[in-house]
Amino acid sequence: xxxxxxxxxxxxxxxxxxxxxxxxxxxxxxxxxxxxxxxxxxxxxxxxxxxxxxxxxxxxxxxxxxxxxxxxxxxxxxxxxxxxxxxxxxxxxxxxxxxxxxxxxxxxxxxxxxxxxxxxxxxxxxxxxxxxxxxxxxxxxxxxxxxxxxxxxxxxxxxxxxxxxxxxxxxxxxxxxxxxxxxxxxxxxxxxxxxxxxxxxxxxxxxxxxxxxxxxxxxxxxxxxxxxxxxxxxxxxxxxxxxxxxxxxxxxxxxxxxxxxxxxxxxxxxxxxxxxxxx
Amino acid sequence: xxxxxxxxxxxxxxxxxxxxxxxxxxxxxxxxxxxxxxxxxxxxxxxxxxxxxxxxxxxxxxxxxxxxxxxxxxxxxxxxxxxxxxxxxxxxxxxxxxxxxxxxxxxxxxxxxxxxxxxxxxxxxxxxxxxxxxxxxxxxxxxxxxxxxxxxxxxxxxxxxxxxxxxxxxxxxxxxxxxxxxxxxxxxxxxxxxxxxxxxxxxxxxxxxxxxxxxxxxxxxxxxxxxxxxxxxxxxxxxxxxxxxxxxxxxxxxxxxxxxxxxxxxxxxxxxxxxxxxxxxxxxxxxxx
Numbered sequence: 215x216x217x218x219x220x221x222x223x224x225x226x227x228x229x230x231x232x233x234x235x236x237x238x239x240x241x242x243x244x245x246x247x248x249x250x251x252x253x254x255x256x257x258x259x260x261x262x263x264x265x266x267x268x269x270x271x272x273x274x275x276x277x278x279x280x281x282x283x284x285x286x287x288x289x290x291x292x293x294x295x296x297x298x299x300x301x302x303x304x305x306x307x308x309x310x311x312x313x314x315x316x317x318x319x320x321x322x323x324x325x326x327x328x329x330x331x332x333x334x335x336x337x338x339x340x341x342x343x344x345x346x347x348x349x350x351x352x353x354x355x356x357x358x359x360x361x362x363x364x365x366x367x368x369x370x371x372x373x374x375x376x377x378x379x380x381x382x383x384x385x386x387x388x389x390x391x392x393x394x395x396x397x398x399x400x401x402x403x404x405x406x407x408x409x410x411x412x413x414x415x416x417x418x419x420x421x422x423x424x425x426x427x428x429x430x431x432x433x434x435x436x437x438x439x440x441x442x443x444x445x446x447x448x449x450x451x452x453x454x455x456x457x458x459x460x461x462x463x464x465x466x467x468x469x470x471x472x473x474x475x476x477x478x479x480x481x482x483x484x485x486x487x488x489x490x491x492x493x
Numbered sequence: 494x495x496x497x498x499x500x501x502x503x504x505x506x507x508x509x510x511x512x513x514x515x516x517x518x519x520x521x522x523x524x525x526x527x528x529x530x531x532x533x534x535x536x537x538x539x540x541x542x543x544x545x546x547x548x549x550x551x552x553x554x555x556x557x558x559x560x561x562x563x564x565x566x567x568x569x570x571x572x573x574x575x576x577x578x579x580x581x582x583x584x585x586x587x588x589x590x591x592x593x594x595x596x597x598x599x600x601x602x603x604x605x606x607x608x609x610x611x612x613x614x615x616x617x618x619x620x621x622x623x624x625x626x627x628x629x630x631x632x633x634x635x636x637x638x639x640x641x642x643x644x645x646x647x648x649x650x651x652x653x654x655x656x657x658x659x660x661x662x663x664x665x666x667x668x669x670x671x672x673x674x675x676x677x678x679x680x681x682x683x684x685x686x687x688x689x690x691x692x693x694x695x696x697x698x699x700x701x702x703x704x705x706x707x708x709x710x711x712x713x714x715x716x717x718x719x720x721x722x723x724x725x726x727x728x729x730x731x732x733x734x735x736x737x738x739x740x741x742x743x744x745x746x747x748x749x750x751x752x753x754x755x756x757x758x759x760x761x762x763x764x765x766x767x768x769x770x771x772x773x774x775x776x777x778x779x780x781x782x
Binding site: 246249253257311314316333338340347348354373403434469474476 | 634
């Protein structure tokens with residue numbers, strides 16, 4: 215392979231063309247990375263801007279927007295609500311999603327194709343569809359709109375994530391493991407907790423973290439199902455109607471920091487797992 | 494408990510939670526949505542009926558047709574834009590970056606923004622593009638503009654830019670994974686047969702990456718098609734999309750039956766696109782596997 219490329223380079227009469235090519239690749243990729251990160255950079259920088267208006271150039275550095283966040287009761291309440299909703303929704307999606315993935319992997323039952331289609335539908339369908347169809351359901355059976363309604367909505371929209379991730383892992387798991395466990399006299403429950411769950415744990419962890427993040431950030435479903443209580447994205451959304459403030463940049467910066475910690479942790483957790491498996 | 498009985502019990506225990514959940518919270522709501530789409534508005538609310546008035550209105554009132562056409566157009570542009578950016582990026586990672594470590598870092602770099610709140614990423618574009626925004630004040634300060642311009646924000650271009658920005662990761666991921674699976678020997682064989690690099694690209698690499706492009710395209714298209722946040726943040730009066738119209742039927746307009754009918758139209762369009770994409774992906778796989 216390497217020899218081949220060396221030969222190809224020798225055949226090429228004009229080395230400068232190669233240089234031009236690698237330069238243009240570098241420039242293009244840098245431009246894409248700039249496009250991806252410039253806005254995030256701007257968001258973070260302007261959270262430290264001394265002035266209320268978001269204009270160039272920045273007028274000075276300050277931490278006052280962060281101090282204001284700490285005193286903003288509505289914001290803190292919405293943050294608390296979001297953590298509550300995302301945690302409950304994540305637990306629910308795992309409780310429903312893992313058995314669903316096992317059912318799709320192991321069992322045959324009438325209506326399986328419909329079950330598969332339905333449970334995976336929210337991947338393709340816009341969130342607004344889940345939002346309004348559940349709004350209509352809750353109104354028809356007289357359930358009031360609340361954070362709990364939002365939790366059910368989020369869980370319904372996000373089960374598909376857990377199902378696809380866990381199902382993919384189960385497919386790669388040799389079925390002989392579960393068969394051996396059954397042959398040795400273990401019950402289904404024992405096999406699940408002693409054999410299946412440990413083997414799919416990193417997929418479950420990954421799906422859980424992803425679900426939490428998506429629920430934490432969710433707007434379309436929340437928009438239709440929440441009562442008086444706001445989640446954090448809904449709070450930000452409602453303050454955006456009143457105008458732009460650096461306070462939003464400050465929340466944004468904190469969220470980015472938090473996401474960064476979450477990504478790094480999950481990458482490290484998964485990596486350690488892989489390493490320990492190899493040794 | 495005998496073995497067979499225990500197995501049956503276990504099966505029921507595994508099956509019932511997801512089956513009950515999907516029935517109550519997915520099947521029933523979609524069914525009610527379908528029923529609602531035949532109801533009629535009776536000011537100030539609505540009442541049960543069986544009539545096709547809502548669908549008629551959607552078909553015959555140009556307002557709805559225009560919004561649908563605009564939404565499809567924007568979704569198409571966003572998906573094309575994201576492909577044009579994501580493909581070279583993924584290609585570079587797979588074929589040009591030699592070090593496994595840098596490849597992983599560059600891959601994470603493009604996927605990581607997915608973890609940053611979508612709302613915040615769209616919001617930043619609003620602060621950049623606005624009349625009193627960062628781009629305007631920057632161009633004023635270096636003398637390119639003499640007065641703030643309003644051309645950057647509140648139009649379809651701003652929406653396409655913002656949505657492309659937001660959905661690029663969804664495009665890079667599937668394209669990267671198909672490019673990564675192309676055996677290096679195929680490209681070498683093509684070179685050995687005397688095909689140039691351009692010909693190798695168009696007759697080997699590109700056809701093999703079709704399933705990834707289709708998957709990313711479908712994802713981006715559907716996400717854009719159902720979006721109602723970007724129109725609110727950076728779209729102008731001509732930037733309303735179908736999801737905004739549906740949302741307003743369930744809000745201020747209080748015409749749930751019409752909203753339900755519009756939602757069903759949306760479901761049909763999305764499912765059609767997914768089915769077509771599925772066909773293409775399978776076709777691609779069947780031909781080259």
